Amino acid sequence: MKKKILIIEDDKIVRENTAEILQLANYDVITAENGKVGIEKANFFKPDLVICDILMPELDGYGVLQIIMRNKLLQKIPVIFMSAKTKHDDVRRGMDLGASDYITKPFEESELLSAVASRLKRRDLLAADPTKESEVIKKWQINEIEKAFHHKEIMEYKLGTTIYCEGNISNHIFYILKGEVKTFKTNQEGKELITEIFFDKSFFGFTSLLENKPYTENAEAIKDTSLIRIQKHELFELIKTNPKLGLNFMDLLSADLEYVKHHLLHLVYDPVRSKTADAILYLHGKVGLKKTVDISRSDLASYLGIAKETLTRTLTDFKEEKLIETFKNEIQILDHEGLQRIR
Incomplete structure (x- = not known):
């Protein structure tokens, strides 16, 4: 009709x-x-x-x-x-x-x-599906922004390749077409703390639109990754010439910032089981329609700020409680509501 x-x-x-x-x-x-x-x-x-x-x-x-x-x-x-x-x-x-x-x-x-x-x-x-309004809106926003930069050259990064280092001047922001990227900081003892993990259809590397401030963390591909680099002046022109798309982009950044605050509170105050359940649910939401989260145990432990052995024991407990299933680096959720009760 x-x-x-x-x-x-x-x-x-x-x-x-x-x-x-x-x-x-x-x-x-x-x-x-x-x-x-x-x-x-x-x-x-x-x-x-x-x-x-x-x-x-x-x-x-x-x-x-x-x-x-x-x-x-x-x-x-x-x-x-x-x-x-x-x-x-x-x-x-x-x-x-x-x-x-x-x-x-x-x-x-x-x-x-x-x-x-x-x-x-x-x-x-x-x-x-009216229950998925925020998810639909975000997907629509990303598709609109992606179309605005469809002409950009696609950059390929192999697993383990550094995309930028802490202290580099931030001339670009990055958009992942396909792949997986972690941003992280390293302390004086060489211990790594992952600040965020980005999957397909994600932006990362944003510092300041008006100033060339240095990146405050490192970024590395943790899967073979295809992405585009967007120069800041290109984004600034988009915001000026297409205010709706500019507002969409800012809305996406605000949502990411809200989760970073939420994640930091979990790291500081929550028990291991709670923050592990929260991270699994969050990462599962980030991968969209996929049924599993593909992430190494060491990266997930670093993301949670806990020892790998502690994470392994927690995941084993979750498996025994039939909340999740694991296959090598993959985590599949079996009981979504059960994890939500723990988080």
């Missing part, structure tokens, strides 16, 4: 041209000449997506969005703002109110179709 799209736009030429593009792409299109009529048609037709201008008579785009967000029958419909207004505070206001995206007029046909397809796909994923 065709997806229904409601276009709310007071400029007749823009409204008709946008409708024609979407109809040619096999969408069922409904149009409205102002916000008031748009709300009436949204209530009647229950569209799958709304494209809305901001500056309009009767009711502007912000008003339309606020009414949609308050209506339980409409509030899950994604709204894309379409406007010549390009100031960052206008974008921020729309995103704060709940807009899904922002297209600046004039726009390319491909830009419009890409935005529509992306928002409809995300809506379908959430409708299929």
